[in-house]
Amino acid sequence: MDEILIGIGGGNIVLLLLAAFLIITVFRGVKIVPQSEKYVVERFGRLQSVLGPGINFIVPFLDRVRHKVSILERQLPTASQDAITSDNVLVQVETSVFYRILEPEKTVYRIRDVDAAIATTVAGIVRAGIGEMELDEVQSNRQQLISQIKQQVADAVDDWGIEVTRAEILDVNLDAATREAMLQQLNAERARRAQVTEAEGTRRAVELQADAELYAAQKEAEARRVSADAEAYATEVVAKAIKENGIEAAQYQVALKQVEALTAVGAGEGKQTIILPAHALDAFGDAFKLLKGKA
Structure with a gap:
């Protein structure tokens, strides 16, 4: 059992x-x-x-x-490294890089510390890129520098099975002496621009004044031309009348001018007594005779 x-x-x-x-x-x-x-x-x-x-x-x-x-996207800690521009200015650049692992078999067998490797690569690329630019270019072409850093980092880490998704330059800092020199330069540039603006305004005012004087002269010349054309037309009419009517037309014009002159004398203020030459009244008679003869 x-x-x-x-x-x-x-x-x-x-x-x-x-x-x-x-x-x-x-x-x-x-x-x-x-x-x-x-x-x-x-x-x-x-x-x-x-x-x-x-x-x-x-x-x-x-x-x-x-x-x-x-395989989630990762962000490297913000890194700060010194760099010297092509015009010998020392700057301190703060960068940040985002990446993700696409091929983990390459990452685990080809690199021991991927974060440290990427940080070192970024630092070298940033120093090389800034070393090819002047300080003004670093400040104004930051986006171009970011694109350059991202592309070069992506090429460098391709063998590690990593994709760099973003690279950012967070700040570009200068030492106190450089900042003071740049401030003085900026103030000098502002003063120069103010002087240029003032000079441009003065020059523009002179140009406008000259244009106004030229315009006035042109209008005066046009008025004189119109007056001359009117006088020429009147002379032409008189000449034509003399040619067609003979001496009577000339006498009529002379008599008419005499009448107009006497009328102007009589129209003056305070002229209550008018002394006329003896033949002045004959002018009125001649004018009326001529007018009657024309009628």
Whole structure:
């Protein structure tokens, strides 16, 4: 009876061990990878595969998940490095870089400290880029410098399975002496611009005054021309009348002028007594005779 119980107990143990082995096998052979990670699998110390998000199957006891790598975008700590511009000005540049891992098998096997490696690469590229620019260009062409840094960093870290998503220059700082010199230069430039503006205003005022005088002269010349044309037309009419009517037209014009002159004398203020030459009245008579003869 005891032998039978021992036999039954030994069989249960075997079943339990077999069940435990199956559970462990399933546990080691099935891997569920989160959406934000990738797993690097090794077999006997060598790269076997890279597991993406979801359910994955590996060979139990032979394959092993050696690295769990996050594929989320990462930001390097803000770094500050000194650089010298092409016009020998020392500046302190603060940079920040964002990246993400695309191929974790390259990242884990080709570089030990990826953050430190990227930071060192960025520092060298920033110094080289600023060394090719003058200080004014660094301040005004910051976007161009950022694009250049991003492209060069992306090329440098391509072998590490990394994508540089953003590179930012947060600030460009100067020492106190350089800032003071730039402030003095800025004030001098403002004073120069003020003088230029004042000179431009004076020159413009002179030009406008000259234009006004020229315009007045042109209008005066036009008035004289019109007056001359009128006098010429009147002379032409008189000449034509003389030509057509002979001496009578000339006498009529002379008599008419005499009458107009006498009328102007009589119209003056305070002229109540008018002394006329003896032949002045004859002018009125001649004019009336001529008018009657024309009628």
